[in-house]
Amino acid sequence: MASYLPFDWQGVGAALAFVTSVSSLAVDTFFGKGKKKKKPLAGPPGYPLIGNLPSLGANPHLQLTEWRREYGDIYRIRMGLQDAVILNGYDVIREALLKKADRLSDRPYMYVLHELSCGGKGIGFAGYNDEYKNRRRAMVSILRRFGMGKGFMEGKIHEEVLELRKNFAEQAASGEAFDPSRLLGCSVLNVICSMILGARFEQDDPLFHRLVALMDRTVAAMGPSQILNVFPWLRFLPGLGQTGSDVFRCAEEIRDFLSGVIRKQRSQLNNNDDVSDDVSFVRSLEAALQEDDQVTMIMQDLFIGGAETTTTTLRWALLYLALHPEVQENMQIELDREVGRERRPSLTDKPRLPYTEASILEIQRVRTIAPLSIPHAASQDVELRGHHIPAGTQVLVNLWSVHMDPAHWPDPERFDPSRFLNEQGKVVRPEQFLPFSIGTYI
Template sequence: MSSLSWLEYLISSALTSSNIVPLVVFALVFYLVNFYQKQRGKYRNIPPGPKPWPVVGNFGGLLIPSFIMRRLGQQPHNTGIHVIDVLTSQTNFYGNIYSLFVGSQLVVVLNGFEVVKDALSNHPDKFSDRPDVPMVSIITKRKGIVFAPYGPVWSKQRKFCHATLRNFGLGKLSLEPCIQQGLTNIKAELLRLSKACSGAGVDLSPLISNAVSNVICSLVLGQRFHHEDHEFRTLLGLMARGLEISMNFPVVFINIFPLLYYLPLGVFKELRQVERDITVFLKRIIANHRETLDPDNPRDLIDMYLMEMLAQQAAGEEDSSFTEDYLFYIIGDLFIAGTDTTTNSVLWVLLYMALHPDIQDKVQAEIDEVVGRHRVPSLTDKGSLPFTEATIMEVQRLTVVVPLAIPHMASETAEFRGYTIPKGTVIFPNLWSVHRDPTMWEDPDTFNPARFLDSEGKLFRKECFIPFGIGRRVCMGEQLAKMELFLTVTSLLQAFKYRLPEGKPPPSLQGRFGLTLAPCPYTVCVSARNGNSGADLM
């Protein structure tokens, strides 16, 4: 009997019987066998990895045991056991390139500098795309800069935005006064808080976030906001809440069941409301720019983008990707990426300074010697402050604010280091593993700024130090972030000393892993340094 006749016989037998269950069971088994035979062909020669379970994959199985142990108190919360450590630990079993399955989605994790560099720098056309993650795609419509798919449209948008931001001071000394203005406000507020502080400490995050966001506002919106401006504070709060909700346990299931996003209850409803409120704020600003646009005197990136739109319309380019809709998502990208990462980097540095007062003293002594106490640090001082720079870099190395980068995707099937990476595979470049690679860093888990100094005390940069990523998707705001980080850290360390509140356990260095790795909430006691008056600090 042929296989087809045999199948027809079973179906007809099941249909003529009163019990349909055998047919359903058979159909399900037949489907699963057929499906996994096809999958085996597609995934032949992929990198090794733990064996996946049908339907659910194996990613969750790696994370659940450590999560349960922490919840039960069998693992201390300050040991750094989180998703990044779990992913990095798999290299002990499968090597620096291994596979995981999130449901039926193949994910390849790249570990170590040589592998990450090879994929993103030597094969950029194959590994520079972005995956279509349901929750991200619903919110961003796959537009903007950060999450947009790789291709001609993305290239034009990124090139235009980068050139425009440079025209308005990105990476140049002309932007320094804008950054210093925000620092003046921070120092004035810290001086007030230091006098009123009862010993419980100060939460630095709102002040730092406000100053960093205002730099983005100056470049993109052409205006600054007072740190007590209700609308501005509401926007920052909405963005922070949106990022927090996005990593909420129920919300991540949107990636498996996209229709959950539209549930009219709980965090799903709140997420949609946050998105609506941010949309209203940003689109009102775009509309105001359109109504007040003066092509002879562009004020910011929005004006330049609107002018580009008008120019392309005048040239009859009907299929132009330059639209107000696309502009909206670019602004959102710049705000979130430009605020969250830099704010967290500054907060990590100041936390490490409070935890290592000896290093804090050395940094402050160097600043005093080069800059003094009565002149604010400038970008021109950077080359004369090697230990300060080395300290900032060492904190960046240890904390890696975007530890898994933004996920990449294989835009075509590729042969890579002896393995086959199928088209559509999600790629995780594990930057955390790069900065903890024992073949590249001596005693990599130890905080040691001197590793970035040569025998003469001069700064040197290692190729494997890549906190902003590598390849064509490298962070567009890298130069701005470096400027803000250097000026903020040096100015705040010049003006104040930072120590942990007495009688409280030191904050965990595990961090909170979401879209970025943020420090756990902490407070520090801030005191004006000896020899400084209130006027000196400004």
């Protein structure tokens, strides 16, 4: 998943922030007089008005994990004029997202994410309420009905694997180095299309090329646009607002594409009176939610979130297997022994492929795809291990600090699939393994 977090400072100067923000600071100071305030959480010192933003850089999880050594598992940073609480380490994250989930499962208001989700519709950036729960319950149920986690999708995946292998062979035949990202992205996106839209696209289809390009541009524009989550007023300044506009424009085109698919499927199905709601993912979702914009937003979340995270995982897998040929060789030996080369691997083979599964788990650990997950917010005042977190405070869950904790993973930067194997060679999943966070609202 992309890092949907407001950390890219992009060179915006403190002087620029001062001109517009000083009035807000004055108002906050004036109206705060006479109010008894609780002692704030400790945290790194920041700059006036812009806080700790310049210190975070392009990979904020690294700096946040470094600050853990000095300030502990729970501390605060300043994001412009707002506080954000950082949660580090397995024990604290587990307590927050399981035991305190009823108070720490909301989403903060963030301008870019609010606009991208059309006001919190869909799944990824919606507030934690009954409407969200109904949407999520319907989506998960329908996804399972249409093949998620079932053997039904194996044929679709195998089809894309064969296509990917052919494309890799064609690229390799030139003798030149090539970037596999686009080919991986196309294959992953086609699997999602097969399940959600009921059809795949040929790689030379111009409509498919346009969709892939839009997905890539949306993800690429997310990083630079995050400064607008901290200072939304920057969108009115020439040049700076363009980053947010790029995200919104691409997302709107993706929604237009999906809306067109919905209209086409609806028209085709309405011409057949005998068709049930179970005939397509779109029809089932429409029947469950009965609101077109929610259906479109959920499909957008599945396309952007599902395709980007899976593609990134595969890219890391290719890199680590290339860097560790001994792991690649051990996986091939296991596959040859348990599956052979006369047929393709199946989900039913999984229990007999522990080393292969352990290698996949280690890839997910060593390079956590969404190291800071998606931002949470306190829906009400909450006490966490003696620390007071006021209602409305943004809360960032540092999953990187869990997967890189030497207390649980000796020499954590070392790539070692045996971490997930016991003495009998069986797969074990330590509770500190949180590639997709923890709790009911990640």
